[in-house]
Amino acid sequence: MNLMRLSLADVRHRKLANSLHLLLLTLGVAIITALLLISTQISGRLERDADGIDMVIGAKGSPLQLILSTVYHLDIPTGNIPLDEANRWAHNPMVAQAIPLSLGDNTKGFRIVGTTPDLVQHYHGQLQGGRLWQQPMEAVIGAEVAKAGLKLDQPFVGVHGLGAGGHVHADHPYKVVGVLQPTGSVLDRLILTSLDSVWEIHAAHQHHHDADDHDGDHDDHDEDHDASHAEGQGAAPPMPGAAPGYDPSKEITALLIHYRSPLAAIALPRMVNSQSMLQAAVPAFETARLLQLLGLSFDTLRALAGVLIVTAALSAFVALYNAMETRQYDLAVLRSLGASRGWVVAILWIQALVLSAAGTLLGLLLGHLAVETIGRLANTARGVDLSGLVLLWEELPILLLPLVVGTVAALIPAWRAYRTDLATTLSGA
Amino acid sequence: MLAIDAVEVRYAASPKIKLPSVKLAAGEHCLLLGPSGCGKTTLLHVAAGLLKPESGSVRVADTDLTSIAGTALDRFRGRNIGIVFQRLHLIPSLTILQNLTAAQYCAGLPIDPAAARAALARLGIENKADRFPAQLSQGQAQRASIARAIVNGPQLILADEPTSALDDANAMLVLDLLVQQAQACNAVLLIATHDARTKYAIDLRIDLGAAS
Known part of the structure; x- marks a missing residue:
């Protein structure tokens, strides 16, 4: 029994609600990852092919x-x-x-x-x-x-x-x-x-x-x-x-x-x-023009992925906040059993981090898998061969996402849990 | 052992409520009687350190609860006070055994599953150790919450309407169990109830309805 297990037990307990916002977060991250991989590989390939041809x-x-x-x-x-x-x-x-x-x-x-x-x-x-x-x-x-x-x-x-x-x-x-x-x-x-x-x-x-x-x-x-x-x-x-x-x-x-x-x-x-x-x-000029044409749609997809991630963050937030309504009792009970305010906040934070980290990792995995699948299905003879089996430095910021989303989502519920009046909560008023 | 003296409390916007003084020695058992809304739960919350009084003193063992706060108060409560809530408040995501070990953990005590099982055994529900609260009957859940209250060997056991949801036979059984467990820990037992059936089960009684 420790903080981690107390947090995870609750994550497991609310499988349905949690898997929903896990799914949203996963999809958002997967799309951003896939876009990043595809656009980097296409533009990288275009640049390499035209390199030295003035x-x-x-x-x-x-x-x-x-x-x-x-x-x-x-x-x-x-x-x-x-x-x-x-x-x-x-x-x-x-x-x-x-x-x-x-x-x-x-x-x-x-x-x-x-x-x-x-x-x-x-x-x-x-x-x-x-x-x-x-x-x-x-x-x-x-x-x-x-x-x-x-x-x-x-x-x-x-x-x-x-x-x-x-x-x-x-x-x-x-x-x-x-x-x-x-x-x-x-x-x-x-x-x-x-x-x-x-x-x-x-x-x-x-x-x-x-x-x-x-x-x-x-x-x-x-x-x-x-x-x-x-x-x-x-x-x-x-x-x-x-x-x-x-x-x-x-x-x-x-x-x-x-x-x-x-x-x-x-x-x-x-x-x-x-x-x-x-x-x-001039290849440099035409390539830039081509990427500009493609860039428009990349930007659109990127915006879409951004919306998905914001939605996922919001749903994580709403899910955590809603869970708080019922969770308030549990957390107050933990307090009555001797847990301090800090612990209660930590439990909520860990929950949010675990969920968003899982969503992010699953999303990265899914994104790579998707690009690899596209790369294998696409005819290599006529296009750029895409690979999902590469890691990019640009993916690093994505790893920070769970920290940000999780913290923001846990912030208000944690604040409420911190401020909660035990006597009122426990007597069910 | 438990001494509540000249305590006044106030909920958010309502006027101050003056609570009767209570003084109980180690091993003494007492019923807190009175109709709903007369302040029984409030008194229990004050005794548990869940509600901070505006004035007066609350002593449990040798500690004045009004003099400590925050983490120290939470820790003290976890180690010395066992609470059986009216709504039981078992944590639904944890098994019965985990509910007990969580109580050990929250109190900052070493986690001892054997002791937790022993507590369940004393209440006759050891075979439910790995069930979740939702899988238990009302009576079994009631016993589980008593087991959780006593698992840390408290000096003070507080019970809020522990019999109100039970039939006659079970009500007397639970009351007996509480008394037995309190005796085993040599703890002060304070039971708030409006249940007429329990009125004569314990000699020492404080009637809040009469006092106000």
Whole structure:
């Protein structure tokens, strides 16, 4: 028998009323936790994916769409741009690095991206097995893709378009030559290959339809060989297209640009937009815009969670206050048995703290569980993979919640219990 | 042992009430008689230190209750005064045994479940030790509240209308039990009652109705 047991016995005794405000508190905390986890992970992921990409050059259209399609690989591209035009900007003195991207095919919903090994370096990708691509039709797959079933040395075919159900390039199978370690970035969901592979498939595709001969195909092969070989030496020019003998009619989807100096941010995007048929979009700006759009709904949900928590606090308060009406006798009896005023206050406070702490912990647990469930149910190939198994520093203030809610809820009943007139209470007046 | 002398009390807004003096020696038993509302409960509350008198003195054992307050008074009451309330006031969330150990705990005494069980055994309800108050009959609950009043071996036992809710046989039984337990503790027993059936069970009587 001690204060804790005296308090807990009463909590147990009023299961129904107590579980109601426990539920309210739990739901409020769960929603806030889930929101915190989701918004942190989404914005963290968006920032990480766009990190080091100062500007994207692509075809005219919506700048947000350009960023979504080429940086986050979520939307469809705005179109293609001529390689020689892109190249002109890649060699601009204000550009430190330009990574070309060529999109168009997928397999099992994972995008096949024609690019240079610079993209792997950019996201600090490390090979888990195999090697980087050297020949056309060799592919390196991200960790998520590997998890979805593709293995080293396994052949696979690309499907035209960025979703399932397109034309299958059955006669041009790729071969997995490398698997990357998880990077926690968009790289995990991509299948990387050389630009030439993408060109080859679509050129051949064209040839088939035009009933053309196979010579052009063959030429492509030689040329690819040179280009990828040069890359392999490490002293690659910023653009593989700069290699001698490149075909000016070729197109890519976009260029990911890293500025040489911050000053470029002022001039370069405007130059691209005004002096060419291309479009420049700045990920930082578009990401901020996107988060702002999403932020509105996050804020709404946050307000809702706040209302829930206030309601829960109020219900805890009302429940405790109501319980006091009947509890007054019990507490007065304890006083008559020798308990001091301080004890009685402590008993009420402990009750309120135990209830709100339980609500908070359950809420945190539920929130994490919910996010983990959403993360597992959601298609990892097309979105941000959410995890409920991480703890954030931002969750710490939530742990203070029971102290505040419990104390506030216990305050008035405790004050009443402290002031109560024993004789009047016990005689049932 | 119990000495209430020249005590005047006042409830919130009502005028002062003058209470009769009471003087009882150790081991003496006394009935406090009179119709409802004549001040019996008030006198008991004063004797228990639950109600602070405006003037006069209340001595229990060698302590003047008017000279101590707060925690000291609560502690003194817990250790030396056993109270059987009219409404029993068993704590519904605790078992019968826990109600008794809570009394030990609140009085700041070591928790002794064996002693608590012994007290229940003396009142013949040891088999109800792990039941909750709501699971007991009125008579059993009455015994439980007496057991709680005596578990700390008080020097003063106060009972407020302990027989009013009971039938004839049980009323006399409870009265006997109170007297027995008071004798076992050599405690002063003061019973407030308007129950005519109990009138002649105890020799010493104070009639508040006649006094006022």
